[in-house]
Amino acid sequence: MSFFDGIPVAPPIEVFHKNALYLNETAPVKVNLTIGAYRTEEGQPWVLPVVHETEVEIANDTTLNHEYLPVLGHEGFRKAATELVLGENSPAIKEGRSFGVQCLSGTGALRAGAEFLASVCNMKTAYVSNPTWGNHKLVFKKAGFTAVNDYTFWDYDNKRVHIEKLLADLEAAPEKSVIILHGCAHNPTGMDPTQDQWKSICEVIKRKNLFTFFDIAYQGFASGNPDADAWAIRYFVDQGMEMVVSQSFAKNFGLYNERVGNLTVVVNNPAVIAGFQSQMSLVIRANWSNPPAHGARIVHKVLTTPARREQWNQAIQSMSSRIKEMRAALLNKLTELQTPGTWGHITQQIGMFSYTGLTAAQVDHLIAEHKVFLLSDGRINICGLNTKNVDYVAKAIDETVR
Numbered sequence: 001m002s003f004f005d006g007i008p009v010a011p012p013i014e015v016f017h018k019n020a021l022y023l024n025e026t027a028p029v030k031v032n033l034t035i036g037a038y039r040t041e042e043g044q045p046w047v048l049p050v051v052h053e054t055e056v057e058i059a060n061d062t063t064l065n066h067e068y069l070p071v072l073g074h075e076g077f078r079k080a081a082t083e084l085v086l087g088e089n090s091p092a093i094k095e096g097r098s099f100g101v102q103c104l105s106g107t108g109a110l111r112a113g114a115e116f117l118a119s120v121c122n123m124k125t126a127y128v129s130n131p132t133w134g135n136h137k138l139v140f141k142k143a144g145f146t147a148v149n150d151y152t153f154w155d156y157d158n159k160r161v162h163i164e165k166l167l168a169d170l171e172a173a174p175e176k177s178v179i180i181l182h183g184c185a186h187n188p189t190g191m192d193p194t195q196d197q198w199k200s201i202c203e204v205i206k207r208k209n210l211f212t213f214f215d216i217a218y219q220g221f222a223s224g225n226p227d228a229d230a231w232a233i234r235y236f237v238d239q240g241m242e243m244v245v246s247q248s249f250a251k252n253f254g255l256y257n258e259r260v261g262n263l264t265v266v267v268n269n270p271a272v273i274a275g276f277q278s279q280m281s282l283v284i285r286a287n288w289s290n291p292p293a294h295g296a297r298i299v300h301k302v303l304t305t306p307a308r309r310e311q312w313n314q315a316i317q318s319m320s321s322r323i324k325e326m327r328a329a330l331l332n333k334l335t336e337l338q339t340p341g342t343w344g345h346i347t348q349q350i351g352m353f354s355y356t357g358l359t360a361a362q363v364d365h366l367i368a369e370h371k372v373f374l375l376s377d378g379r380i381n382i383c384g385l386n387t388k389n390v391d392y393v394a395k396a397i398d399e400t401v402r
């Protein structure tokens with residue numbers, strides 16, 4: 001007898017499962033388009049040079065120690081992260097209506113934000129885009145939301161944002177529902193609303209008294225410019241919206257396993273901040289008590305040292321340009337092969353992912369016959385492509401869809 005008898009085995013987390021299948025594959029030619037992490041032209045993980053230099057400096061700084069950080073995190077990091085997403089001249093910053101809370105990467109920021117809304121504000125209905133990142137529903141449910149619904153995002157036939165249905169779904173959401181919006185580089189579709197579409201989304205959220213929860217895990221990655229990628233969030237702030245914004249520094253700093261994240265909070269009235277922060281301290285105290293320092297120190301130093309920040313800007317530009325080049329290379333090859341179907345969406349989409357439109361059966365075939373590993377919904381990580389394997393992948397897709 002065990003206390004744990006009868007616990008059913010949960011289905012595997014697809015992205016990690018597929019990544020493991022790739023790693024265990026013994027075929028000499030194989031391609032990994034699964035996990036959302038940047039890869040160089042050589043197919044390797046990349047430690048950004050500016051991150052490495054900063055780490056060395058931190059390691060040699062004898063004034064630093066390993067004492068606990070405050071519950072809400074590293075002060076300088078929280079401020080720098082908030083300024084990065086809202087913009088230094090944000091009215092919310094100038095009017096003292098915003099602050100950051102250091103969290104365990106983007107997932108931890110989502111979790112802390114969701115648990116706060118559910119347990120302190122009694123908001124228990126959330127809406128996520130359909131499709132969305134595989135973890136959104138799980139995080140909100142485990143954080144205490146009783147209803148995690150979908151709003152339409154993707155028009156599968158025309159491979160575009162289905163703005164009409166999206167707006168209609170938001171119109172129908174009950175007051176005080178929490179609407180989770182991808183700040184940029186929507187995962188998995190790689191397609192963001194246009195500026196006009198964002199304006200319509202903001203208008204409905206405001207008029208229907210819904211609550212905005214932005215999730216921005218790819219700031220800088222989408223366009224190569226962190227300010228441009230934060231446009232939608234800053235527009236909502238300009239419209240006087242209250243919101244929380246989960247930020248991840250996994251992708252744009254390459255700090256995946258250091259778990260560096262921030263929850264930026266924007267409120268209408270500075271008088272509510274003391275209550276908010278005290279209750280948020282309890283949420284965090286009960287989860288991880290206080291956050292780790294290493295990654296936060298790196299991000300803080302890089303963002304607040306002009307020369308380093310410039311190096312970082314160049315690094316994100318180089319990552320985002322390589323992704324754009326690989327999109328173009330894949331599309332060119334498919335066009336050259338006259339692969340049946342339309343493929344223009346590959347270069348219209350932005351960020352790390354392309355939502356190819358390949359069916360689950362085609363995905364199975366690509367894995368079994370060509371050892372090209374991707375997610376069953378047809379999402380590929382463009383970073384897994386390089387000049388040496390892109391033709392191989394295009395030919396494999398061509399053979400698969402014929």
Ligand code: PLP
Nearest residue numbers: 036105106107133187217248250
């Ligand atoms: N949100 C989205 C949309 C993501 O794609 C990711 C990572 O893949 C995250 C949040 C959070 O990632 P992390 O917890 O590694 O920062």
